[in-house]
Amino acid sequence: MNNLNQDFTTLEYLARGTERQRSAYETLSKLKIMDVLHGYDPILVGTIPIHIDLPDSDLDIICEVHDFNGFKQWMVSEFGDLQDFRCVTRTVDGIRRIVANFRFQGWPIEIFGQPVPTKEQNGYRHMLIEHRILTILGDEGLSAIRELKSRGLKTEPAFAKLLKLEGDAYARLLEMVHWKEAEWIDFTEAWMGPKRAFPN
Incomplete structure (x- = not known):
């Protein structure tokens, strides 16, 4: 995708x-x-x-x-x-x-x-993180985000709800900018496992 x-x-x-x-x-x-x-x-x-x-x-x-x-x-x-x-x-x-x-x-x-600088602005950094998340979650995750947004959620709060992130959605997603590759591997394995479930 x-x-x-x-x-x-x-x-x-x-x-x-x-x-x-x-x-x-x-x-x-x-x-x-x-x-x-x-x-x-x-x-x-x-x-x-x-x-x-x-x-x-x-x-x-x-x-x-x-x-x-x-x-x-x-x-x-x-x-x-x-x-x-x-x-x-x-x-x-x-x-x-x-x-x-x-x-x-x-x-x-x-x-x-x-x-x-534009590559240091939050709008760009949020988009890169969200792009990587969607690459991991695939079409099912993309559909889930679109559904949450269609209910009125802004983009970052929609990702936070899907990923069950607590606290400020914008800040929590920006934290992922600093993740090391091992953290992304853990995230991927957690979401690709058999217990993955998207909210209705």
């Missing part, structure tokens, strides 16, 4: 993916969005790359941004005429962020920027 070594830093994998992924590829390519954002090290993250999106899921692109005024002006000049465009800045947990939203070809698109 999933390629453990999938390169998410380009969009080419979308062109070979599901119908929704191919649609996303066409939309983002028509916007030339990765070229527009090239100087900000953009990466598409979220649910669409790992095939756990719902019909209303958006296309989330993260960027490394330090000049917020310049970035906002760039967003307005490139996307300001598109449907439902808005761009706001705020500070969360002491880190400034900027978010631009708009719609194009029926897709809701969100561009997120903060002064952190």
Whole structure:
């Protein structure tokens, strides 16, 4: 199902993916969005790359941004005429962020920027962990996550429920970034064993 070594830093994998992924590829390519954002090290993250999106899921692109005024002006000049465009800045947990939203070809698109390298941002790290988990759990696990999300759970809480992780779902998943290979082997063996059961 999933390629453990999938390169998410380009969009080419979308062109070979599901119908929704191919649609996303066409939309983002028509916007030339990765070229527009090239100087900000953009990466598409979220649910669409790992095939756990719902019909209303958006296309989330993260960027490394330090000049917020310049970035906002760039967003307005490139996307300001598109449907439902808005761009706001705020500070969360002491880190400034900027978010631009708009719609194009029926897709809701969100561009997120903060002064952190994109591969170190939580959105990217969460996606890599979730991708690895889904690679281990297979199609049954993917279906279980999609079902939990269809009931209203956000992505990380859905994974936490499936894996029976206690505490803050976002923090618990980020802990897995630091797992050594032996811990992943233990996790895999536990879930591939005969007692594996997915919640209803």
